[in-house]
Amino acid sequence: MSRPALPLSAIPAELRARIEPVRALHYPPQGATSTVAIIEGADGRVVLKHARGRRWSAWLAREYAVLRALADSDLPVPRALAYLADQHAGQPAGWLLMSYLPGEPLGTVLARLNNAGARAQLLSAWGALLRRIHQTPIPVVLRTTGPWLDAQLAEARYNLAHDRVDGSPALLQRLERAQPTPIAETLIHGDYTLDNTLVADGIISGLIDWARGGPGDPRYDLALAACPTRSALRRRTDQLAFWQGYGSQPPDAATLRYFVDLYEFF
Structure with missing residues (x-):
């Protein structure tokens, strides 16, 4: 199952302010738990994940916590930049901004x-x-x-x-x-x-x-x-x-x- 691409207009203003000006959006193969966009901004590439619903937004919040906890390790993990919780159609939702890893x-x-x-x-x-x-x-x-x-x-x-x-x-x-x-x-x-x-x-x-x-x-x-x-x-x-x-x-x-x-x- 794939989710639709994530347009720039759907990104909360609080996060857009951190990544603008946006030069391009790329969408890697999508999974079933979140929507992922690779964003090319003035300072290079970052990754934005968006999840909706109780289960998937909780997973995304957990991923943010894990990445922050592993920031000082020597493991090749993305660097968590920001997390924002909000609502979508009355259901919990979340946004995770993190560094881009090539490959x-x-x-x-x-x-x-x-x-x-x-x-x-x-x-x-x-x-x-x-x-x-x-x-x-x-x-x-x-x-x-x-x-x-x-x-x-x-x-x-x-x-x-x-x-x-x-x-x-x-x-x-x-x-x-x-x-x-x-x-x-x-x-x-x-x-x-x-x-x-x-x-x-x-x-x-x-x-x-x-x-x-x-x-x-x-x-x-x-x-x-x-x-x-x-x-x-x-x-x-x-x-x-x-x-x-x-x-x-x-x-x-x-x-x-x-x-x-x-x-x-x-």
Whole structure:
């Protein structure tokens, strides 16, 4: 599902004042949770995201908080410039202005990359970046109380009852009954996919869409990145390169499947 392009006239005056004069607006491929525009202004490029509705505006506000919390880290994340909450048709809405990171999605690059060595190098770097995330101390402002998985299952129940999700009641019941053995929580990205990883000039240049970032089970990131049943990394050589970069053996297949199934509710 794609949202329509975001015209300049729709941007709140408070934000327009920060980016004008606007020389051009570009619209990258759009996702289902927000509308994104790349804006060329007098001082270069910035990115503006707009989300509508309770769920998506809350995610956008969370992304702003995560980016601010990670501003002093060495991770390749956008710099949060401003956040504005407002209303649209009686529903909560939000606007996030952030710095522009160059590049195109890793999945797009891999789709046309036939050089086995270059492909392995990129996927190894992708695994190494995820290891860096998991080794980054969790910022104090993002720390939570209670197990991460309990919170995710509670949110999954809410989403199933109130929103359109891919998961089913039967699947959620299985997830609640067959929880994996807990491990120490780390900083996670929460949506570590090829489409959220940017590549420029043959190297990883950025990682975007941090709405699900914060303390969590690192196996969730690993499942979204490399579970062969859902990932583009179906070649054995791709899997080997990713796990070599990450620096460990993959969790068992059942554990990876558990977290992929959990993703169906988000």
